[in-house]
Structures are given as C-alpha cells and as structure tokens.
Amino acid sequence: MILFVEPTFPIPTKSKNHSNFLPIGLLKLASYYRKNKYQIQLIRGNKEADFYPKKIYITSLFTYWSVYVKESVSFYKTLYPKAKIIVGGIYATLMPEHCKEYTACDEVFVGQHEEAEKCLPAYDLVDVNYQIIHGMRGCKRKCPFCGIWKIEELSYKNATEIKKEICSNKLIFYDNNMLINPNIKNILSMLSKTIHNGRVLHCECQSGFDGRILAKKPELAVLLKKARFDNIRLAWDFAYDQHSEVENWISILENAGYNRKDIFIFMVYNWSFDYEELEAKRKKCFEWGVQIADCRFRPLNQTFDNYNSHLKQQTKKDYYIHSNWSDSLVRKFRADVRKHNICIRYKIDWNNYEKKLERINSKKKAINIDLCSTQLPT
Numbered sequence: 001m002i003l004f005v006e007p008t009f010p011i012p013t014k015s016k017n018h019s020n021f022l023p024i025g026l027l028k029l030a031s032y033y034r035k036n037k038y039q040i041q042l043i044r045g046n047k048e049a050d051f052y053p054k055k056i057y058i059t060s061l062f063t064y065w066s067v068y069v070k071e072s073v074s075f076y077k078t079l080y081p082k083a084k085i086i087v088g089g090i091y092a093t094l095m096p097e098h099c100k101e102y103t104a105c106d107e108v109f110v111g112q113h114e115e116a117e118k119c120l121p122a123y124d125l126v127d128v129n130y131q132i133i134h135g136m137r138g139c140k141r142k143c144p145f146c147g148i149w150k151i152e153e154l155s156y157k158n159a160t161e162i163k164k165e166i167c168s169n170k171l172i173f174y175d176n177n178m179l180i181n182p183n184i185k186n187i188l189s190m191l192s193k194t195i196h197n198g199r200v201l202h203c204e205c206q207s208g209f210d211g212r213i214l215a216k217k218p219e220l221a222v223l224l225k226k227a228r229f230d231n232i233r234l235a236w237d238f239a240y241d242q243h244s245e246v247e248n249w250i251s252i253l254e255n256a257g258y259n260r261k262d263i264f265i266f267m268v269y270n271w272s273f274d275y276e277e278l279e280a281k282r283k284k285c286f287e288w289g290v291q292i293a294d295c296r297f298r299p300l301n302q303t304f305d306n307y308n309s310h311l312k313q314q315t316k317k318d319y320y321i322h323s324n325w326s327d328s329l330v331r332k333f334r335a336d337v338r339k340h341n342i343c344i345r346y347k348i349d350w351n352n353y354e355k356k357l358e359r360i361n362s363k364k365k366a367i368n369i370d371l372c373s374t375q376l377p378t
C-alpha cells in the first residue's frame, strides 16, 4: 500500500488543477505502482489515508517551498511511524542533503524514476480536462539562472512516441525548450493532423519558446499555428539591447497568424538586470503591443519565500531580494506589469488606465502567471 502526497503548497484551491501545478511526477509513480498491483492513494495536503501505507512518496516543488515539504513529512511521520517516507521532486533533486536533514525524511529520491517515466500519468486521480506531455527533458542551453539543465538529462522524443501517448484533445507540453527538439517539425506536423475522439487537438507549451530558433526557422511559427498552439510565450531573459531580435521574433509569430496582444514575453526580474533595464524592456513590449509574464528570480538554493503582495513593505528576511533590486522596486515592477497587461488586453492608453479595470480583470483572469521559469515543475 503506497501513499502519494502533494504537500499543502501555497497554491490557491481554484488553481490546484491548473496545468502549472499538477503533481505530474506523483501521477506517473502512482500509475507505475498500480500497474504493479499495489494499492495506491493520492492525497493533496496533509490528511489521513484510507489505509496504513508501507511507503509514502512526498513530492517537492520549488526549493523555496521546502517548509511545506517538511510539514508533510512531519505530519505523516507522526500519523504512520512505521511507513518509509521518500521525498522526490525539484527541491529534493537540487538540494538532496538539505532535504534529508531539514525535512527528516527517510530517503531522498534524486532525479526521475526511469520506469515511472514510461507510464501514462494516473489522470483519474485528479480532475483535469487536459494531458501533460514531455516531448523532451533537460535543455542544451545553460542559462545561469536556470536549474533545468542541472536536474534533467537531455533527451528528446519523436513524433511517433508522442502520438502513442495522446489520450486527450488538450495537450500541455512541459518541454523546457520545445523548438530545440531535432524532431520538432515532424512533431508539429503530426499534432496538426491527429484526430482524437473524432476531434482535432489543441496545444500549449508551458515554457517560453526560444526566439533564436524561430529566427533561424520561421517556418516553425507556421507549424505551431497549424498545430493549434495557444497562449504563446517567448522568453526574453537577457538585456534590453536584444530588443530588435525580440521584435523580429514577434513579427514571425504575427506573420504566422498570431495576434500580438495574445503573445506573452517571459521576463526574469529581481536578477542581474536592474529595474531600469527591465522597465526599458517592458516599455518596448508596450510599444509592440505584447503582454508580459514576469518571473521573480529566486536562487536555486533559496529555501524560503514569504513574499506577500498584499503587504506594503518586506525585507530580505522575508524573501530573496537581489542586490540590484529593492523591495519597493520589486513591487513597482510587478504593479507596472499588471497595469501593462491590462492596458494591452483592453487596448487602453497607459495614461488612461483606470484602477477599476484592474478589478474587473482580476475577476476574469483567475490565474496570474507567477511561476519562476527557473524552477519549473517536472
């Protein structure tokens, strides 16, 4: 009897099943153990199970959410002292020693479970209308703020392998740098033609697309459109002086049929580039009429994050603040981005922005993208 636990991460209940937060690793493990005739249960939070488990797998997400993992380990240790508690996931993989000592678990699982990786996630344990697919793992690039290339080995799937996995009409790709896959043309072409349950597929990629690849192969933008990829995001992680390149990437997408206002530009802030640089980038995005997905940087070994957007002021004791930034600049940039996106969505001039639109918008848009691309769920 095996229990799978997702700690009580600070994810709003309404967003629990959002594709950004689904405990996909646990769902694959659950599927693997069920296939091997184990009785299994998934618990999202700290609650009593239907049986006394022999083993408990607890997932971890970002390193800065380690406290929630510790709480779960402690809860289940008290409840089931004879069970073996194993912690896996991103935090466990990036900081195994810290994880073992801090959470007091019995074992830390580093990396991916090879056999479980081959299993289709047990979607019946959660209530979702989409499927998550990994068309690749790892990344060839080695961006300094990113943990992906440290925690995942590089591997690619081809179109045939992906097609075999399809079991839904809505696919969310968890690929870190989807366009870098050498099989990408065949994959996109397969997705555009595949019919499942008598209907075509709709796709999304959780990460930003690499514009440098689009610039070399603009035909990929047309293939993305044909494969019905929505919610397109581009990554602009580096300096302002890259702006003419980024403008070209946006034009390539526009020429392929995407509407500018529906394109998001990922931007890492609270990092080496200071507020002025980020603000210059934001203003360029405004000029171009595209939205921004802001990612607040936290180092890969950051073990806490108590940032609270409702407070007026916090300090480095509460959350990581880069030496080029301050608490007030972090808050100002976030507020600017929020205003920026509303203005773009509603075609409002920056100077005519009204607060009440922000309120209307917050009701419509349940999920605000606040995921740091540097530690994405795997």
Ligand code: SF4
Pocket: 139, 140, 141, 142, 143, 146, 147, 148, 149, 176, 177, 210
């Ligand atoms: S930020 Fe993106 S491109 Fe850079 S290493 Fe990470 S996944 Fe690769």
